Amino acid sequence: MNLALVTDRDTDQAVRAASPLAVRGMTVSYGQTPAIFSVDMTLRAGAMTAIVGPNGAGKSTLLKAALGVITPLAGSVTVFGGTMADMRARIAYVPQRASVDWDFPVRVIDVVMMGMYRQLGLLGRVRGAHRALARDCLDRVGMADFAHRQIGQLSGGQQQRVFLARALAQEADIYVLDEPFAGVDAATEKAIIAVLQGLRDAGKTVLAVHHDLATVPDYFDDVVLLNTQVVAAGPVAQAFTEDNLQAAYGGRLTTARADPESVAG
Numbered sequence: 001m002n003l004a005l006v007t008d009r010d011t012d013q014a015v016r017a018a019s020p021l022a023v024r025g026m027t028v029s030y031g032q033t034p035a036i037f038s039v040d041m042t043l044r045a046g047a048m049t050a051i052v053g054p055n056g057a058g059k060s061t062l063l064k065a066a067l068g069v070i071t072p073l074a075g076s077v078t079v080f081g082g083t084m085a086d087m088r089a090r091i092a093y094v095p096q097r098a099s100v101d102w103d104f105p106v107r108v109i110d111v112v113m114m115g116m117y118r119q120l121g122l123l124g125r126v127r128g129a130h131r132a133l134a135r136d137c138l139d140r141v142g143m144a145d146f147a148h149r150q151i152g153q154l155s156g157g158q159q160q161r162v163f164l165a166r167a168l169a170q171e172a173d174i175y176v177l178d179e180p181f182a183g184v185d186a187a188t189e190k191a192i193i194a195v196l197q198g199l200r201d202a203g204k205t206v207l208a209v210h211h212d213l214a215t216v217p218d219y220f221d222d223v224v225l226l227n228t229q230v231v232a233a234g235p236v237a238q239a240f241t242e243d244n245l246q247a248a249y250g251g252r253l254t255t256a257r258a259d260p261e262s263v264a265g
């Protein structure tokens with residue numbers, strides 16, 4: 001190949017092909033002003049990436065647009081270099097817990113089985129092996145004893161564990177979670193981070209919106225600082241700096257540190 005003919009576009013194509021999830025030029029608007037503007041994000045395979053930023057920064061919007069849950073004004077997404085349509089089965093998504101209707105009368109084991117509809121097909125018979133996988137996933141999050149409870153009767157932390165179990169049942173390569181630690185007890189936070197780190201150590205890719213700045217360096221390899229636009233992104237050691245945090249949170253940073261709830265969104 002003549003190197004002189006390698007364009008920026010070719011280079012980016014190679015970058016995207018190597019990335020589990022790459023977002024380019026993503027802009028989403030619900031009304032007059034954009035919720036996210038011209039966002040680029042390139043996940044590193046086998047890494048845990050945090051998206052952090054103040055309340056209303058567009059973190060959930062970025063996840064939803066990247067996954068095709070909402071339609072952006074502009075932008076494109078590749079999954080392992082391919083299209084979302086072709087690669088959807090390789091991604092598991094755990095939405096923000098507050099956005100789920102917990103009155104829905106369904107048992108824990110069935111919530112987990114819902115994660116497996118791609119294996120099952122819409123009319124597929126549930127076999128013993130499927131049930132065994134669902135139980136194994138509940139066991140991995142410490143919820144094996146709750147399989148036959150109604151999901152609405154569980155605590156917030158228990159519900160979050162069940163949703164993680166459902167994501168595990170998808171046997172995906174990329175795990176996307178929106179504030180998995182919001183409103184959960186300390187034991188659940190430990191259990192969830194252990195499962196996520198186990199996935200990472202098995203070569204999977206994890207992307208999570210995270211609201212506790214203090215634990216970012218402990219939990220994550222890479223970080224995206226978002227405030228409508230990307231303020232900084234990269235390995236935590238390089239991107240998670242005082243200056244970048246100041247730029248992302250502005251005057252809200254001091255408040256954010258005193259009261260972590262004030263940056264949850």
Ligand SMILES: Nc1ncnc2c1ncn2[C@@H]1O[C@H](COP(=O)(O)OP(=O)(O)O)[C@@H](O)[C@H]1O
Pocket residue numbers: 030031035053054055056057058059060061062264265
């Ligand atoms: N469905 C919606 N309709 C209108 N505005 C929305 C909707 N969802 C989010 N927004 C607005 O878009 C901005 C970004 O929201 P969001 O992505 O939820 O931020 P974050 O997750 O960082 O707290 C906020 O100003 C929010 O009010």
Ligand SMILES: [Mg+2]
Pocket residue numbers: 059060061096178209265
């Ligand atoms: Mg959010």
